[in-house]
Amino acid sequence: xxxxxxxxxxxxxxxxxxxxxxxxxxxxxxxxxxxxxxxxxxxxxxxxxxxxxxxxxxxxxxxxxxxxxxxxxxxxxxxxxxxxxxxxxxxxxxxxxxxxxxxxxxxxxxxxxxxxxxxxxxxxxxxxxxxxxxxxxxxxxxxxxxxxxxxxxxxxxxxxxxxxxxxxxxxxxxxxxxxxxxxxxxxxxxxxxxxxxxxxxxxxxxxxxxxxxxxxxxxxxxxxxxxxxxxxxxxxxxxxxxxxxxxxxxxxxxxxxxxxxxxxxxxxxxxxxxxxxxxxxxxxxxxxxxxxxxxxxxxxxxxxxxxxxxxxxxxxxxxxxxxxxxxxxxxxxxxxxxxxxxxxxxxxxxxxxxxxxxxxxxxxxxxxxxxxxxxxxxxxxxxxxxxxxxxxxxxxxxxxxxxxxxxxxxxxxxxxxxxxxxxxxxxxxxxxxxxxxxxxxxxxxxxxxxxxxxxxxxxxxxxxxxxxxxxxxxxxxxxxxxxxxxxxxxxxxxxxxxxxxxxxxxxxxxxxxxxxxxxxxxxxxxxxxxxxxxxxxxxxxxxxxxxxxxxxxxxxxxxxxxxxxxxxxxxxx
Amino acid sequence: xxxxxxxxxxxxxxxxxxxxxxxxxxxxxxxxxxxxxxxxxxxxxxxxxxxxxxxxxxxxxxxxxxxxxxxxxxxxxxxxxxxxxxxxxxxxxxxxxxxxxxxxxxxxxxxxxxxxxxxxxx
Numbered sequence: 304x305x306x307x308x309x310x311x312x313x314x315x316x317x318x319x320x321x322x323x324x325x326x327x328x329x330x331x332x333x334x335x336x337x338x339x340x341x342x343x344x345x346x347x348x349x350x351x352x353x354x355x356x357x358x359x360x361x362x363x364x365x366x367x368x369x370x371x372x373x374x375x376x377x378x379x380x381x382x383x384x385x386x387x388x389x390x391x392x393x394x395x396x397x398x399x400x401x402x403x404x405x406x407x408x409x410x411x412x413x414x415x416x417x418x419x420x421x422x423x424x425x426x427x428x429x430x431x432x433x434x435x436x437x438x439x440x441x442x443x444x445x446x447x448x449x450x451x452x453x454x455x456x457x458x459x460x461x462x463x464x465x466x467x468x469x470x471x472x473x474x475x476x477x478x479x480x481x482x483x484x485x486x487x488x489x490x491x492x493x494x495x496x497x498x499x500x501x502x503x504x505x506x507x508x509x510x511x512x513x514x515x516x517x518x519x520x521x522x523x524x525x526x527x528x529x530x531x532x533x534x535x536x537x538x539x540x541x542x543x544x545x546x547x548x549x550x551x552x553x554x555x556x557x558x559x560x561x562x563x564x565x566x567x568x569x570x571x572x573x574x575x576x577x578x579x580x581x582x583x584x585x586x587x588x589x590x591x592x593x594x595x596x597x598x599x600x601x602x603x604x605x606x607x608x609x610x611x612x613x614x615x616x617x618x619x620x621x622x623x624x625x626x627x628x629x630x631x632x633x634x635x636x637x638x639x640x641x642x643x644x645x646x647x648x649x650x651x652x653x654x655x656x657x658x659x660x661x662x663x664x665x666x667x668x669x670x671x672x673x674x675x676x677x678x679x680x681x682x683x684x685x686x687x688x689x690x691x692x693x694x695x696x697x698x699x700x701x702x703x704x705x706x707x708x709x710x711x712x713x714x715x716x717x718x719x720x721x722x723x724x725x726x727x728x729x730x731x732x733x734x735x736x737x738x739x740x741x742x743x744x745x746x747x748x749x750x751x752x753x754x755x756x757x758x759x760x761x762x763x764x765x766x767x768x769x770x771x772x773x774x775x776x777x778x779x780x781x782x783x784x785x786x787x788x789x790x791x792x793x794x795x796x797x798x799x800x801x802x803x804x805x806x807x808x809x810x811x812x813x814x815x816x817x818x819x820x821x822x823x824x825x826x827x828x829x830x831x832x833x834x835x836x837x838x839x840x841x842x843x844x845x846x847x848x849x850x851x852x853x854x855x856x857x858x859x860x861x862x863x864x865x866x867x868x869x870x871x872x873x874x875x876x
Numbered sequence: 877x878x879x880x881x882x883x884x885x886x887x888x889x890x891x892x893x894x895x896x897x898x899x900x901x902x903x904x905x906x907x908x909x910x911x912x913x914x915x916x917x918x919x920x921x922x923x924x925x926x927x928x929x930x931x932x933x934x935x936x937x938x939x940x941x942x943x944x945x946x947x948x949x950x951x952x953x954x955x956x957x958x959x960x961x962x963x964x965x966x967x968x969x970x971x972x973x974x975x976x977x978x979x980x981x982x983x984x985x986x987x988x989x990x991x992x993x994x995x996x997x998x
Contacts, residue, residue: 396928400931404924404931407924408925716903
């Protein structure tokens, strides 16, 4: 059986960005529906592409999928959920309090935390309240990227602790204090998650070292939260049909080695494997193919594929970036497209041209240190580590404001510093600091997956407005952040994608979001191209041919300048 | 028993640590309120962002807000407004409450909102 077996009412698909959580959760749900069950698929990803994969426009209410009786899906849109929450809190006072008071209340409800928590609130309603999903045999969650998901999952216990230990009167849950009433619902949510008779968690991974490492990390963290009904689903397992093609051999060996090297605890989990498929996984037909891969035909013809003219490699791009002798480069895109590899390649190329370069990541699933084994003079690799940043921020605040306090006051301050907001703020400050370094040299930022990045930029916008209004004692890096991100001479945003349906679609959406935030992308990089790799393996070549129309769409419609990187065995994912 | 009511501007947390920059006056004021409560004062603190009903229900506070949002924070003792637009020091607070002298902690400061609205924190 290629798809994971789901015997419980609830199922979660989690894993590193780009491993195929959406495809696998949809294929599994479709198989359940075609076996006669009523199934609801839910996406909590702020950058959900459930609509595209299932081929039906969705909303925040269950919608039946065209061509799949019994299969329903919905998107939890965090922005919309936050808006609804804000209206619920502010609406009743609109004609009672002065307009300025209403405006200041609304401001309080427009930040990143409100979006995050409002989305979680929706999610808890589905999971903690059985009535909300009464009509379904199975509820399958296509969850957001790992770091984000884990934050969502750990929040309830963090809050339970926080609410229980709150001694300072008004707690720092701030605008979300209304949610304190939902404690029972959150407790029910955690209970559902850790009950093996009710919930299955599927760890989705590709046969790649970094994805498997991420799966093992998630397994450990879920086990610590008391979640034990776990399964491993390997997606895209490739075995060369005939030897002597270097790309196919390298890909086969890489997969085998990664599987052989996986952690023992991960290897002990019940495991299913979906083979490497020559076409994408968009649409019901493709999803059925994931469940019955033997039925997919591959053209075995040995004639060389018609290769269209391909974009150039990274060199022209690097030359343009190097010209002003300083600045910030942000590589952005959906998880799994290789932002880290591209950021590292640009950094190394700039160092080789004689520049000093800092390579930094804001990805919560930070793995930049694994992606770069070279030790070059002039290259400085740093990481924005949320835990470390929170610790530093806490020390800063205590040093600045804690000195004049008595023991009770200090205890209260420390309590506020344990609030969920603190991490967001601490990471934000570190991001601003890193961008500031681009004044004197090159800074290459490998940013977090799409949804998180947008939240970060939203926070930047909120800060920006706040800073203009108060002119308070603001650190220079924070004051200058948004103008710098918007200045094409200072910051070059590079969108990284793969030549496939979903990554290109996601990248186009990311570009729109960036344009809305006043940031015009400098270039696109199409990564890991099989078409450009020169492979003669029939399966890989068929997959390569499938890249051509997406490549054309990027170069002709979306990108001001494009670079192409061929698939090659970099030893990293 | 004396009652002390504080009507704060919309803010995220009473100490301000989740704003872009922490305001020591707010941290000190939060500690001073805790101290006052320990001296037997019934302390109530209302945040416009989360407890708008307390503001809506108090005509005197509403009147201050209509005069300008910079009148917040409004501080009332036994229902009488005793200060607007700033957070008093512990010594000023003690004097207004008729409590014995306490160590002054900070200079008076304009009442900026703690978790500065739009800070992106909440």
